[in-house]
Structure formats: C-alpha cells, structure tokens
Amino acid sequence: MTAHASALFAPGLFKGRVVAVTGGGSGINLGIADTLASLGADVAICGRTASRLEAAAEKLRAHGGRVLPVVADVRDFGAQTAFLAEVEATFGPVSTLVCGAAGNFLAPAEKLSSNGFRTVIEIDLIGSFNSTRAAFDQLRQTRGNIVYVSAGQGFMPYAFQAHAGAAKAGIEQMMRNLALEWGPYGIRVNSVAPGPIADTEGLLRLANPAELERFVRAIPLQRLGEVGEIGQAVAFLASPLSAYITGTQIVCDGGQNLAGSGLLNHSVGKMLASAAATGEPSHG
Numbered sequence: 001m002t003a004h005a006s007a008l009f010a011p012g013l014f015k016g017r018v019v020a021v022t023g024g025g026s027g028i029n030l031g032i033a034d035t036l037a038s039l040g041a042d043v044a045i046c047g048r049t050a051s052r053l054e055a056a057a058e059k060l061r062a063h064g065g066r067v068l069p070v071v072a073d074v075r076d077f078g079a080q081t082a083f084l085a086e087v088e089a090t091f092g093p094v095s096t097l098v099c100g101a102a103g104n105f106l107a108p109a110e111k112l113s114s115n116g117f118r119t120v121i122e123i124d125l126i127g128s129f130n131s132t133r134a135a136f137d138q139l140r141q142t143r144g145n146i147v148y149v150s151a152g153q154g155f156m157p158y159a160f161q162a163h164a165g166a167a168k169a170g171i172e173q174m175m176r177n178l179a180l181e182w183g184p185y186g187i188r189v190n191s192v193a194p195g196p197i198a199d200t201e202g203l204l205r206l207a208n209p210a211e212l213e214r215f216v217r218a219i220p221l222q223r224l225g226e227v228g229e230i231g232q233a234v235a236f237l238a239s240p241l242s243a244y245i246t247g248t249q250i251v252c253d254g255g256q257n258l259a260g261s262g263l264l265n266h267s268v269g270k271m272l273a274s275a276a277a278t279g280e281p282s283h284g
C-alpha cells in the first residue's frame with residue numbers, strides 16, 4: 001500500500017480551503033474527500049443516499065476537520081444550487097469542486113435503451129455541468145479550481161461502454177472549454193482519469209472477476225490502483241502545486257491504456273455472453 005497523502009504532501013496544505021465532492025459518499029470520490037480532509041480541508045459531499053453520506057462523513061471527521069454531508073442528485077440543477085448554497089453558508093465559498101458522481105453498467109449498444117444511454121449522460125455529463133454551473137460564483141470569488149473524475153472510456157473505445165464513453169469524452173471536452181473560458185477569472189479546470197481501482201463499485205461492475213488476474217498482468221505497473229492514489233492526483237491538481245496547470249487531464253491508470261482495451265473487451269464479452277447464453281458476438 002502506498003503512503004497516505006498526509007505523509008506525502010505538506011501538512012495542512014488545504015487548511016482554510018473548502019472542498020465540495022459530488023458522489024463523495026463512496027469509492028474513489030470518498031477516497032478523494034479523505035485525502036483532502038487529511039490535508040486540512042473542510043469537506044462537503046453529496047449523493048443520493050443519506051445513510052451512505054452519513055457513514056462517509058463519520059469517516060472523514062476522524063481527520064479533525066469540518067464535514068458536511070448533503071443529499072442532492074447531480075441531475076437536479078436546483079438540488080445542486082441548494083447544495084452549493086449550503087456549503088457556502090456553512091464553510092464559506094468553495095475553493096475546489098470535484099465532480100465525481102457517476103453511473104455505469106456494461107451494456108451492448110444494440111440492447112441499450114435510449115433511456116439507459118440518457119441516464120448515464122444525465123448523471124455524468126449534465127450532472128457535472130450542473131454542479132460546475134452552481135459553483136461558478138463561489139469559484140470566481142476564491143479563484144478556485146475544478147477537478148472532474150473522468151475515465152479511460154473518454155479517450156479510448158471500450159466495448160459495451162458507448163454511454164459511459166460518450167459521457168466521459170463530453171466531460172473532457174467541457175473541461176478544456178471551461179479552462180479556456182474561465183482562466184481569466186483565475187479558475188483552473190482539470191481532470192483525472194482513473195484506471196482500474198481496487199475495491200470499487202466501478203471495478204465490480206466493469207471487470208470479469210474470473211479473468212481479473214490476467215487483466216492485471218497486462219497493466220504495465222502490474223497491479224490495480226488504490227483510491228488514495230486518485231486522491232493524491234486530485235490533491236496535486238487542486239493545490240497551488242499545480243498553479244500554472246489548467247485544461248489538462250492526468251491519466252492515473254498504471255499505464256493500462258497503453259495496452260488498449262482489447263483484453264477487457266474480450267473478458268467482459270465472455271462474461272456477458274455466458275450470462276445471456278445467447279451465442280451472439282461477444283468480442284471473445
């Protein structure tokens with residue numbers, strides 16, 4: 001296990017800074033919230049499930065800082081406006097917004113309904129815009145920054161991921177547009193694209209457990225990532241360490257993209273085919 005960020009970055013690097021993380025109740029986004037809380041930030045998290053958010057907040061409070069869990073769906077612009085207003089009223093204006101809320105599943109495009117495609121676009125892409133738009137006035141005051149949690153699907157095609165690929169590619173291009181447009185306000189906008197991260201819902205949903213070992217061996221660094229490693233990349237992008245960096249994506253995947261998506265397509269294709277037992281094309 002890699003060292004905790006609190007041992008790698010200057011202690012208190014985020015002291016006095018207010019961070020809002022969408023989808024911060026679990027997985028990678030909770031890992032990001034944890035890293036920033038461990039470095040002194042006041043952290044607000046939102047999601048759809050109150051019990052999950054409360055449990056996450058309890059964990060984050062162990063770092064000694066202030067934590068605000070708020071039930072708010074990213075698809076609902078009014079709810080995001082209310083979330084960001086509550087953050088400001090509780091802690092002051094936000095200095096870092098992390099957009100991590102997402103939904104995903106494996107689905108062959110020819111079987112995916114229009115509503116299934118739309119749902120992922122609404123959570124990932126429109127949801128990220130909603131939170132961003134709701135945070136703009138505060139980010140302008142703080143000359144703050146935004147970090148989007150993207151994915152390899154946004155720059156490399158994966159089978160059964162037309163919906164997520166379109167959503168994440170949209171986020172990447174929005175990131176670059178906003179970096180251009182909001183640079184004059186002093187707002188930096190970047191993204192992190194995690195690779196396969198251990199013990200996460202995303203990995204559970206997208207990998208074939210029967211072939212995980214083979215998949216991991218094909219990753220140049222020969223292992224899955226850890227949520228804390230995504231937190232470290234976000235801490236860099238959210239801090240003054242990256243003061244002159246905007247419009248950039250950090251790919252944090254152990255080099256997985258260098259080997260392409262073929263092996264994953266092959267293994268999840270077999271998994272879907274055996275689940276459906278249809279004998280249809282399986283990329284296998």
Ligand code: COA
Binds near residue numbers: 105107113202205
């Ligand atoms: N395969 C194909 N279509 C699917 C699907 C699957 N596995 N899961 C959901 N859908 C479709 C539904 O059938 C529905 O379309 P329809 O009305 O045409 O039938 C549409 O997607 C919406 O589904 P619904 O369950 O109403 O959406 P929701 O808003 O309650 O939940 C999801 C959103 C589907 C993305 C859900 O998986 C979720 O909440 N995910 C969050 C956690 C997550 O995905 N984590 C991993 C992040 S990488």
Ligand code: NAP
Binds near residue numbers: 101
């Ligand atoms: P996760 O634990 O399921 O995280 C997604 C979070 O988003 C959950 O806490 C979920 O909580 C919340 N969420 C979902 N829909 C929402 C909505 N409409 N409004 C508000 N919150 C919502 O999965 P994860 O694997 O850690 O993924 C986190 C991020 O990393 C995602 O952006 C994902 O695309 C990205 N990523 C993951 C991997 C991986 O290996 N896991 C790889 C690449 C990229 P509720 O359901 O309670 O709302």
